[in-house]
Amino acid sequence: MKTGSDIKFAGRLNAFKIGAEAYWPGKNKITTIDLLTRAATAGLNAADLNYPDHFADVSMQDLKHLFQDQQIVLNGLAMRYYTNPGFKLGAFTNPDPTVRRAAIDETKAGLDALAELGGSLMTLWMGQDGFDYSFQADYSKIWDDTVQAIAEVADHNPDIEIALEYKPNEPRAFALMPDGATTLLALKEIGRANTGVTLDFAHVLYADEMPAFAASLIARHSKLLGVHLNDGYGKWDNGLMVAAVHPIQTVELLVELQRLNYHGALYFDTFPDHSGLDPVAEAQSNIAAIHKLLPIAARLADKCRFAAGDCPARCAQCDAHRSGQPLRMTRLCVLGALHWDVLVQAPNLPQRDETVRGSEVAYDFGGKGGNQAVSAQRNGAETYFVGRLGQDEFGKSLLRVLLRVWLGSVAIAARCRGQWDERSDPGDGRRIRRGDRL
Amino acid sequence: MKTGSDIKFAGRLNAFKIGAEAYWPGKNKITTIDLLTRAATAGLNAADLNYPDHFADVSMQDLKHLFQDQQIVLNGLAMRYYTNPGFKLGAFTNPDPTVRRAAIDETKAGLDALAELGGSLMTLWMGQDGFDYSFQADYSKIWDDTVQAIAEVADHNPDIEIALEYKPNEPRAFALMPDGATTLLALKEIGRANTGVTLDFAHVLYADEMPAFAASLIARHSKLLGVHLNDGYGKWDNGLMVAAVHPIQTVELLVELQRLNYHGALYFDTFPDHSGLDPVAEAQSNIAAIHKLLPIAARLADKCRFAAGDCPARCAQCDAHRSGQPLRMTRLCVLGALHWDVLVQAPNLPQRDETVRGSEVAYDFGGKGGNQAVSAQRNGAETYFVGRLGQDEFGKSLLRVLLRVWLGSVAIAARCRGQWDERSDPGDGRRIRRGDRL
Amino acid sequence: MKTGSDIKFAGRLNAFKIGAEAYWPGKNKITTIDLLTRAATAGLNAADLNYPDHFADVSMQDLKHLFQDQQIVLNGLAMRYYTNPGFKLGAFTNPDPTVRRAAIDETKAGLDALAELGGSLMTLWMGQDGFDYSFQADYSKIWDDTVQAIAEVADHNPDIEIALEYKPNEPRAFALMPDGATTLLALKEIGRANTGVTLDFAHVLYADEMPAFAASLIARHSKLLGVHLNDGYGKWDNGLMVAAVHPIQTVELLVELQRLNYHGALYFDTFPDHSGLDPVAEAQSNIAAIHKLLPIAARLADKCRFAAGDCPARCAQCDAHRSGQPLRMTRLCVLGALHWDVLVQAPNLPQRDETVRGSEVAYDFGGKGGNQAVSAQRNGAETYFVGRLGQDEFGKSLLRVLLRVWLGSVAIAARCRGQWDERSDPGDGRRIRRGDRL
Amino acid sequence: MKTGSDIKFAGRLNAFKIGAEAYWPGKNKITTIDLLTRAATAGLNAADLNYPDHFADVSMQDLKHLFQDQQIVLNGLAMRYYTNPGFKLGAFTNPDPTVRRAAIDETKAGLDALAELGGSLMTLWMGQDGFDYSFQADYSKIWDDTVQAIAEVADHNPDIEIALEYKPNEPRAFALMPDGATTLLALKEIGRANTGVTLDFAHVLYADEMPAFAASLIARHSKLLGVHLNDGYGKWDNGLMVAAVHPIQTVELLVELQRLNYHGALYFDTFPDHSGLDPVAEAQSNIAAIHKLLPIAARLADKCRFAAGDCPARCAQCDAHRSGQPLRMTRLCVLGALHWDVLVQAPNLPQRDETVRGSEVAYDFGGKGGNQAVSAQRNGAETYFVGRLGQDEFGKSLLRVLLRVWLGSVAIAARCRGQWDERSDPGDGRRIRRGDRL
Structure with missing residues (x-):
């Protein structure tokens, strides 16, 4: 994982709508460009756009120009199925093949937009894919449908990596991809090289997982393509500021990221919206937290790397340790x-004879x-x-x-x-x- | 509790926006009257309106006419603070006295509207009143502010009953009124006769309470003014159809309602929105569930009353049973x-003489x-x-x-x-x- | 899945210690044989013994005789690592290779005992294998160690099936095998044909899974070797009587078991101990619940099987449905x-001219x-x-x-x-x- | 709250049984005196004994001598109903009046023992008082019985303070006293001056409460008589080392304790047992954590006291702030x-003309x-x-x-x-x- 000034920091763009009237006095329409510009003032240097929502009011040309200016670069896109009422009963899991087709086609359109902007990471949080009731879903079929859909999507452009983001509940009572391991099982069936997982800290807590263990399991069975940092109390998807509740577990995750040589962006998937916080100050606080915790993690990663036995030099001691001998x-x-x-x-x-x-x-x-x-x-x-x-x-x-x-x-x-x-x-x-x- | 055809059934009015385009083809604006009319087709005979949201597009005159027609009657109003960005950091708990004043004044305006419509039940779910972070709130002060605010609101019109609805999380990480007992403590300090509690089944499960025990505790220390029926898995505020998960616990609650002689409406606070279900069919299913479970509850209430020994006739058997004899x-x-x-x-x-x-x-x-x-x-x-x-x-x-x-x-x-x-x-x-x- | 009188019902043997002094007045030592005999009076016709605990006070010879009598047959064994203080920091995950070796050897001894009794199912609930703190475990290493240990155990006797039972928490804060999908990932690495999963209903609820979906996922990626029935509220491993909370979800699981043609025992993993209930009455109640719910499940399985497309006749309609086309x-x-x-x-x-x-x-x-x-x-x-x-x-x-x-x-x-x-x-x-x- | 060397640190005495065979080689029976002596080596200077368990193998005389030596002083006693099989269905909530009487009498015996030892704090965790199933309990009656029992117990010796410790689940599915507010409601009915609450950090997390808010609410409506420190993930009663997960929330609680002028012991209610940790090292780590966090809390308490308006000098600014005006x-x-x-x-x-x-x-x-x-x-x-x-x-x-x-x-x-x-x-x-x- 990169350190210092090289890190790509991204944030939830829609958080920058908070207090819009005070920030953009008299502006009657806040565009994606506005949001990106405000996010950059907080020190965020990378951005994920939602597709299609963030493309509604802006031309591809304008986006390209903005990203070329390098004040903020494109990290990737994230599909937003769940805002579409037609996908409420499911996008890839919809019982209606026409709806499934529409979801796949929309994802492909998103991939095309991403390619045009020169990006290479598409995040899929399939929040609407799941079930609420017993007897509502044919589990075997919705699994098949999802595997097929993602395989088709992955094949659409092998140069783009598809990251599945999991979360246990909300909006559906049960998500089809509720936790890391289920997502990894699906990825095994999907069997495409350009697929992997995005880990969201608060989702991980909600799913009763330890973040660093989740990262380790993901790296073992697939690829860790994205990291969403935030915090919470594990009873809901709180989306709090980084390290506000679990600083130690955050450091452990950062250590794991160092060991896994994670080089993607750190995306702050936070909701200052819940408290109506200033999103700029909130993002700055997240960046500051990382700058504080990362050196600690770096020291621990160095120290522990030997213990874990994954020394790059593969010296005799390391080998021995790794093998458990x-x-x-x-x-x-x-x-x-x-x-x-x-x-x-x-x-x-x-001094001589002195009693101190x-x-x-x-x-x-x-x-x-x-x-x-x-x-x-x-x-x-x-x-x-x-x-x-x-x-x-x-x-x-x-x-x-x-x-x-x-x-x-x-x-x-x-x-x-x-x-x-x-x-x-x-x-x-x-x-x-x-x-x-x- | 009433049974049979006398029961007042109400439902979440906004659920009836689902599939609006199919239901009201070509209609460009769905008004509160439309929602009420559609809800009535499902068999709902009572309604709770949100204030101020549901009053935005309709005149008091029209509402009065509609409720006079008696196809659907007014059950009460519910304040909607959390949709107002100014209240994000809190309505009654806002650190800014101006904002607190605005919240109180808006509630009073709601009470006036309710009185004008001839209603007598105002439900307050203070979802935005709470805290997300350690050190964010001065607990003692936000408690004081809330107690004072509700007392003032209750005094505004003593003929209207104020029901506090509790829920542990969302949108704030911690609600000030997360569970039944905390709400009852607040009501003791508020000390107004026209106050009480609304119990929401899915909130109760989320708060790790047993619904019938919650109802019993509420009745003991205050008044049970409203009952929101729905269901869930206790890990989130699911808002599923009645008895879809906990039929036995639902029956036990209905038994408790019979014993407490609860005579208010049964309000289905469900979210067919999550699955995109037909809200009319969903409401019909809720009504059908109650019609199925209520006779069972009635029998058990009779039978169990004896077991519990609180038979009003104090017959010999009851006495014996009660005394543990x-x-x-x-x-x-x-x-x-x-x-x-x-x-x-x-x-x-x-064998004879053998030592074994x-x-x-x-x-x-x-x-x-x-x-x-x-x-x-x-x-x-x-x-x-x-x-x-x-x-x-x-x-x-x-x-x-x-x-x-x-x-x-x-x-x-x-x-x-x-x-x-x-x-x-x-x-x-x-x-x-x-x-x-x- | 079998129905009617063919079903193997097993139960938690140690529950039958409840009220031992009243049941066996004056008996100074309650043996495994006593527990089995008492369990049989409840209608349980199969038993799982814990190894080594249940072998401490009884000879293999006596056990063989008892099982040959067929009043109660052997369903399988379950290893009990967590009662051994030496395994507190982990059995297969212990940092000390000597302790890991001891755990493996003890498991092999259990397999030998099982083979001698003619059984073929060994259940491993590795409750002590996990971690409590960040930085306590080397996740990669404890995973490797566990995979190797189970592979070695599976190879010890390929005629015996090894079933992993998962549970999210307790006694360790995080289990290495907390949920179905993580267990399936481990089984893929273990790669032995004689391995699979045991699903415990209350563990599944605690892990925020839907039981029927869990069963479906297990069958898809491995084998469902055991089913533990009970119930709970999802906030702890309650171990309540079957269908006391989730009758609908229980029926859905039974439907899934029918479709998967599950033919193992139904093991009631309940804790009448928590309330001090009579274990015989409690077990009878569990059996009665199954006899009530199974016919419902059978009807639904028949009806739904067509919908799910897995009609055994594989007629054209089914094929089409299955393929999602x-x-x-x-x-x-x-x-x-x-x-x-x-x-x-x-x-x-x-009649003609009559008004009815x-x-x-x-x-x-x-x-x-x-x-x-x-x-x-x-x-x-x-x-x-x-x-x-x-x-x-x-x-x-x-x-x-x-x-x-x-x-x-x-x-x-x-x-x-x-x-x-x-x-x-x-x-x-x-x-x-x-x-x-x- | 006291700081520095004056703080009373107590710990779970039974934790010091861990590794007994290595610590007391050859000792065949570990007595309460042994446990107290070992606990003192960790730096614990106060102890809570369980009644009657810890009095089984030791004479009152020996205990008095030990506590007079002042290496470790008596903090108080805690009743242990739940280890008695006769109380499984409830102690104060048992349907059988004879059992309730036995529970009350045993508590009084505990109070007498406490008085004899010169102590003044009795902690009641009524873990067995609650219910597992719908329809298992008559909620109104078990509440009455508990209120009466505790009132009688409190009246037995008005010089001793009775602290109720709450916890949501385990061993019963639902506790009668699951959270702070319910406990406070009961205490209001009990109405005895010598009663209050013991707050356990991990119980509070499990109950989805914020610790400092819980302390504030307790102090508002009753007295905070005891504080159990530990940590956890909120999904179970983990009993981890202090600040291992929630350092910030721990500091906030310590700030609140300072403001409330809490002068009782800090009792480490931890379970090194789960990981088989060295209990002495674990207790030392807890003490070290407090010594690290307390100065931070003291600074924040000073700083925030003004903000909270509870300045002891009651200067004009504070008054104004306090009143919310x-x-x-x-x-x-x-x-x-x-x-x-x-x-x-x-x-x-x-310097002049210098470019630096x-x-x-x-x-x-x-x-x-x-x-x-x-x-x-x-x-x-x-x-x-x-x-x-x-x-x-x-x-x-x-x-x-x-x-x-x-x-x-x-x-x-x-x-x-x-x-x-x-x-x-x-x-x-x-x-x-x-x-x-x-």
Whole structure:
């Protein structure tokens, strides 16, 4: 994933209609060009247009000129079936073949418009395709119809990538494509190289998925073509500002995007409309959030990449880790010292014979031997430790630290107890006794 | 609650815009009168109008004439704040006092229109009053503002009843009035006699409430002024046809309405729009469902009232039932033996003089008297037992079994202890002593 | 799916521990045999045992004897990882390879026990495999580990079918296998013929899926090996009695099971424990519910099968329907009469000159031409109609009926308007005028 | 709320059973004293004991000694009805009066034990009191019974405070006390001074409430007696570590606690059990999170207190704000300058004739007049502004800033447009024209 000034930021264009009367005093008609121009003032440098809605009041010529100016570039188009009353019972899932045909044809027209504008990403959120009632849909048939329709659409222009965006409910009680995995199953049947998935953070929460896991699963079985950032509480499709509720889960998703080398736009699919917020300030806040969280994610991605084993250099350690096997040097026995560093905050270093009053005390785990053993274990070696501990509280807490390194992994932790522990090893059943050879 | 042909059935008027072009071919403007007329064809005999939306294209004079014709009568009005962009951040909860004033004034205008039409029920769904983000709202202040606003509105015309309709989410992430109990707390502070609650079945499911319990709680702490019937899956405000998902919970609500003697309209707050269904057929289906379920509810209300013991006649059976006492054959005293069956697993029955080694021992409760007492108690009789028990471990465990049979009913169990137990009876406080007459 | 007395009914064996002390007075140890025997008294004729829990206190020999008696037969086994503290952080997803190995080995031991008992279905609910926190799991690795583990388990005994049971939450915050589609994606990677899915009704509701759609998707991409029936409110894994909340959705699932020719057991995965209900009465109630709903489902399956196009005879009409294409005779123009049948309830047919007072009037759509057109359209032909209608209310309502036939499909409906309508056809843009040739 | 080292931190004692075999090698029975001792090593300085469970294996004498040692003090007791099979169908809501009596008596015994230990807080989570099915409960009666039971319990010892803890689901499908507001309604009926509410963060999320709003509502209608911190995803009662998912909402709750002057313990009601985490490390992480978030909350509480108007000094400004009225000086017209401050980061101030290269540019809204107008408006005055703006980009953005100050308050914002704007004022309908007197 790109970082810094290279990132493509896009936003929900219709949010920029909010407060139109104050922003464009006296303007009787707000055009797509107006919306794009206002969005650019917020720092958004890319845009998705809805088809056909955003093409109603503007000529292709004007759009081309605008995008050539590069203040804002075209990220892609998104089809808007659900605003068409004829598609209420479904577009690709409509029981009427004529309606299905109309939906396919309209999508192809959208692809043609996209190609003419030089774009290459078409997002399909098929919100109207689903069912409300038991016995309303022939599940097998609406699935077939959808698979066929998307395959035909994908074949219309293989240079354009088709991204399916999923969401569990609304407007239909059940969407045909409610979650990531169902969408991936459909894509397998569709079997076209120019297809993939768009992940929307708030949809993912609503679908009870963890965003980074969803991204990982999508990348595994298809392609992650688009990312819609926003936030919510998981009980509805809230469309709140980025990281307003789940900053940690947002960072985890950004880490995953880095690892997946995602290079598409970050599209803010937010609804400042719900609170009547200023859409420019809201978009700026989203951009600022990303600029704040992305460096954190970058650091974590670097650090974790090794742990995940997908090091591009594919070094021996990584390979070993990836395969779930311990490192080559599988067994390590550390002999050495353990101690607690006692750190006292003080106004100055005590001079000779000076007594300086400290204000705070901190304890830190230390000792060359202990530090090495912990690091080796954390990096995947099966580590044993031989050392000497006092019977006082310091000794006990040192032991607890060692045990904690193997948190959730008692079997291995126990192997590290060395001479001071004679309990039976819960990992492999052996007892390690004082004097035993490891 | 009324039954049969007396019931007032109302419906969401805007649903009757669906398929307008087919229904009113060539008509360029669908007025409120048109919608009312179409709704009446479905069998709806009452209507709620939205204020101010439904008054935009029609004169008060025309509305009065229409309602006088009695094909369809006025049930009440519902305010529609959330369609006004000025109220997006809140109507009664808006941080701007000018906006709050505007919301109050508009509500008063609605009350005046309602009075002019001879109606007496105003429903307030304050969908825009709430918050989306932490730190967005001063909770204490928006609560105060809302309480004051509704009190002022209620005082404007004491002859009109103000019904608050609650819903957890949408459009705001959190509504100020998300559930029944919060609404009741607000009503306590508002403290006006002409206020109450409107219960919406799908909102109730979304709020994770059981509809009949919600109705019961509302009636206990305020008044149930309106009932919106529909259905859903509890994950969104689906607005499906009545009983399409929860027929049993719908019947239970109808039973509760009968008991509460609810005499208001049944308003179908459904969205055939989501599937593009024919609104006339959909409304007919809702009416048909009620006609099917209401007789069932009526029977259960009669039957269950007895079970619940709140029979107005307070007949003997009801009293007995209410007091938790068993029916007519109320008391039984068993005299007889108790013992433990000792069952030993063995390869064969021992022959004469043979010693067979058993592999497992099992104990089973037995004795003709004990078995009879247990069975009688299980079948509802108030059972006493007189017998003799040793003071050894077997005696104690037999006693424990007897006590345990009445698990959840220690009081009665204790009555069965007869002469061998001198502990105070936890049921009614009497002590039963050796030699006592039962 | 089997019907009537052939159905295998199984139930959650541990439910039969409820009230054990009253049911088995004085018994100091309740064994698996006891539970099976009590379950059989409820009418359950098949059982799933948990491995290893249910094998702790009983010999294989005793189990074999019991199942040979045929009062209750073995349906299969279910692994119980989550009761083992060592698997809390995951069984197949545990970061420690030693623990993963232990989980695999224990599963193989379970398969061996199952084979020895002559069974062929092993259910894996991997409740402990998932994650609670962001950054807790390496999603890619835990997925790989799970796929490898299940593949190895499946290979251990190809005669036994491995059914994965999914559930979104609890005990882990997110399950690795939270829903049907994710499970199907995993099964595709596992790629073993002896694998499939077990659908649990309450899990499906909790996962925001429609049960019949879930079954359909499972059958499409893998095999439906097990069905757990129960009910709930979708906000938690309630485990209520069958059809206590969603009778209609239960029937729809039963219809789907009939179509899929499901022949496995119906397992009642309910928790009478939550209310402390009598487990025998509860199981009887579940069986009774199925006996009530199954005949309804059978009728609907027959009726709908044609509509769904999967007629076993594969007649021309079915084929056409299945392929989503209209019938061969694609265009049909009906010329003929339309009228309303006016049906009057009367005590007798009027004799010559007799005036008979009717008690009720019903109207029915009629006319040979209209009936034919409606039927043809409903059966898939693109139908036009030419007829003559009066301008009175009867004419208008006849027109409405015709339009309603194409409910949600205005495009085609409009083609049927014939001579009385001159509006432009919203379906294909042509205008049909008086005298036009169709 | 206390800060720093004075805070009472308590935790779920049973979590400290995790890994007992490794922590207490060879110990065959883990007593309450053991759990308390281990909890203290994590830094927890207060404890809640469950009654009667935690009193089974320990003498009152031993507990008193332990708490007198002050390593860990007693925070309070919590009743544990739901572990008693006799209470499955309900404790206070049980249809059997004998069982209800037993529940009340057991609670009183708990109160006596609490009094003996010198404590004063009893928490009641009535998890078993509720219903699973329609028609299972007589809602009115179980409510009455619960109100009476708690009143009796509260009267048993007026020196002890009774805190009701609510949660929507589990183990019963619906709890009688599912959310804050329902609990408050019950407390109003109970009408005892020594009663209040315990708020559990994850329960609150599960109940679809915003934690700070819940706390505010509780304080308004009753007393906030206990706070359980943890986190979750709102789809289940996850019991995750503090701030692991909702750090912002946690801070907002802490701000509210400061304002409410909450002085009780912070109890970590977490389940490291779900992942098998080290409970000591987990508790330390919770304490560390609070130490990190509390200073942030303290700053925000100070800052926001003024805004909320509950300034303890009750100065004029606060009073005005609190009452929702604008400040005394209601109308203000500012004449003055507006400009953008252009701030350039540079290594030093340029010396005479020196050209210094700046590294970053920032723009800030400025101008004495503009700053005054914005501040006045923000502080509640109805502010007008008269000034002069260029027609260039700077002029436009200055205008936007002004408009944004009144974000969500278009009515007033428009009044501030002064001479440069001739649009009609959307607030009161007047048009402000060049040269108009305000």
